[in-house]
Amino acid sequence: MSEVRFTDQHEWVRLEGDEATVGITRHAAEQLGDVVFVELPQAGRKVGAGAEAAVVESVKAASEVYAPVGGEVTAANGALEAEPAKVNEDPEGAGWFFKLKLADKAEFAKLMDAAAYQEFVKGL
Amino acid sequence: MTDTNDTLKQTPLHALHLELGGKMVPFAGYAMPVQYPAGILKEHLHTREKAGLFDVSHMGQAFLSGADPARVLEQVTPADIQGIPEGMQRYGLLLNDEGGIKDDFMTTRLAGEAALYLVVNAAMKDADFAYMGERLKGKADLKPAPERALLALQGPLAADALERHAPGVSQMTFMQARRIAVAGVPAIVSRTGYTGEDGFEISIDGKDAERVARALLAEPDVLPIGLGARDSLRLEAGLCLYGHDMDESTDPVEANLVWSLGKRRKEARDYPGADRISGHLADGAGKKRVGLRPEGRAPAREGTEIADKTGRVIGRVTSGGFGPSLNAPLAMGYVESAFAANGTKLDLLVRGKALGAEVVAMPFVPNRYKRAKK
Numbered sequence: 001m002s003e004v005r006f007t008d009q010h011e012w013v014r015l016e017g018d019e020a021t022v023g024i025t026r027h028a029a030e031q032l033g034d035v036v037f038v039e040l041p042q043a044g045r046k047v048g049a050g051a052e053a054a055v056v057e058s059v060k061a062a063s064e065v066y067a068p069v070g071g072e073v074t075a076a077n078g079a080l081e082a083e084p085a086k087v088n089e090d091p092e093g094a095g096w097f098f099k100l101k102l103a104d105k106a107e108f109a110k111l112m113d114a115a116a117y118q119e120f121v122k123g124l
Numbered sequence: 125m126t127d128t129n130d131t132l133k134q135t136p137l138h139a140l141h142l143e144l145g146g147k148m149v150p151f152a153g154y155a156m157p158v159q160y161p162a163g164i165l166k167e168h169l170h171t172r173e174k175a176g177l178f179d180v181s182h183m184g185q186a187f188l189s190g191a192d193p194a195r196v197l198e199q200v201t202p203a204d205i206q207g208i209p210e211g212m213q214r215y216g217l218l219l220n221d222e223g224g225i226k227d228d229f230m231t232t233r234l235a236g237e238a239a240l241y242l243v244v245n246a247a248m249k250d251a252d253f254a255y256m257g258e259r260l261k262g263k264a265d266l267k268p269a270p271e272r273a274l275l276a277l278q279g280p281l282a283a284d285a286l287e288r289h290a291p292g293v294s295q296m297t298f299m300q301a302r303r304i305a306v307a308g309v310p311a312i313v314s315r316t317g318y319t320g321e322d323g324f325e326i327s328i329d330g331k332d333a334e335r336v337a338r339a340l341l342a343e344p345d346v347l348p349i350g351l352g353a354r355d356s357l358r359l360e361a362g363l364c365l366y367g368h369d370m371d372e373s374t375d376p377v378e379a380n381l382v383w384s385l386g387k388r389r390k391e392a393r394d395y396p397g398a399d400r401i402s403g404h405l406a407d408g409a410g411k412k413r414v415g416l417r418p419e420g421r422a423p424a425r426e427g428t429e430i431a432d433k434t435g436r437v438i439g440r441v442t443s444g445g446f447g448p449s450l451n452a453p454l455a456m457g458y459v460e461s462a463f464a465a466n467g468t469k470l471d472l473l474v475r476g477k478a479l480g481a482e483v484v485a486m487p488f489v490p491n492r493y494k495r496a497k498k
Contacts, residue, residue, distance in 0.1 A: 033164050033165070033352070034165035034166075036421075037453070060164060060445065062423070
């Protein structure tokens with residue numbers, strides 16, 4: 001069973017066991033426009049919740065991607081380096097950014113569920 | 125954000141932008157479409173491949189009349205305004221007394237008309253018109269034309285598309301300008317633009333703007349293009365954006381825009397800041413605007429520090445991003461003149477990392493202007 005949560009910085013995080021997969025939401029991808037470059041964290045890097053972990057750039061601007069939860073990076077989606085457009089095509093699937101080993105489950109529980117995130121986006 | 129939007133000015137095409145799904149953002153005091161549903165990347169590529177229509181009605185248009193407006197206008201610019209032939213447009217720089225660039229602008233001498241037609245940048249128009257008005261007072265009469273709209277139709281198929289609504293325009297060549305009806309509406313059409321492509325700028329009364337825009341958008345090869353793609357297109361074309369790639373702290377030599385100085389003007393030294401600029405022309409300036417190609421895929425944005433290979437900071441990026449036609453990142457910026465030669469290897473300090481880059485000639489993408497045959 002996996003569970004997906006969302007941040008107010010428009011990242012999503014899917015938790016399977018203690019492995020968290022992180023990406024940016026469809027809303028974020030639409031707002032950014034065509035993604036032309038991503039910078040991903042190295043495996044082994046430790047990030048705290050809310051820390052800058054990756055960068056996503058559209059034609060127009062660069063944006064940080066924050067780690068929704070703290071932990072150690074276990075993998076990065078290297079496919080995005082050759083095909084950054086995957087972030088627009090499938091932001092909440094093949095367009096994932098990195099995976100990390102979750103340090104504290106309570107951090108995950110504090111994030112918004114899908115319904116709460118939908119409400120949050122509506123209010124923007 | 126809501127408050128800001130309430131006070132933003134709108135161009136005569138505002139309702140059309142909303143209808144077309146334009147994503148409106150504040151720019152130079154106006155609500156302007158940064159992109160339409162196609163997105164910046166597609167809009168950019170479409171303009172290079174076919175034709176794109178841009179609303180640039182936020183730009184400042186004016187007419188300068190008087191006994192000899194060309195001679196008078198030369199008091200604020202080093203361009204050869206008196207030498208503009210009838211039916212031609214010319215690029216010029218508006219300078220302060222120290223030779224700093226206050227703006228860049230276009231001057232048109234329409235056939236059979238005494239008044240000059242001017243177009244200045246949107247963000248600078250109030251300041252420019254106040255400065256020109258004050259400097260030229262009593263000698264020429266500057267009349268801003270806020271009632272006019274301005275459209276740009278750019279791309280290799282622009283001439284075909286516009287010809288169907290303004291027979292004869294395809295015979296014009298680069299930098300020519302004339303009065304002609306477009307879709308039945310009186311217009312000033314010039315074969316110019318800000319994309320590096322062949323194309324036209326079309327000045328019309330604001331009340332006619334939607335009619336003309338709709339007629340052009342009905343052409344199968346024409347898509348509406350937002351400010352986002354306008355910026356990536358002009359950057360690939362190596363064209364400056366005022367307030368970024370030049371400002372009052374830079375002079376024409378530093379900005380690498382010496383070509384816009386009239387030969388007669390350089391010799392006569394009769395323009396604002398002539399002492400400083402003549403010195404720079406003779407001995408070179410300390411810094412120079414150059415094109416940069418980053419080695420990897422990471423764009424280097426405006427403000428990025430430029431360092432030499434020893435790590436010493438020798439300049440700064442003034443415009444940078446990703447070029448959709450180049451399919452690579454690109455930038456322009458100022459470097460110390462010793463590092464300005466094409467082929468010089470430098471580093472761009474992006475997020476704390478030194479990324480290799482090379483100084484390159486501009487434009488980044490070859491321009492395709494329809495020049496007159498010599």
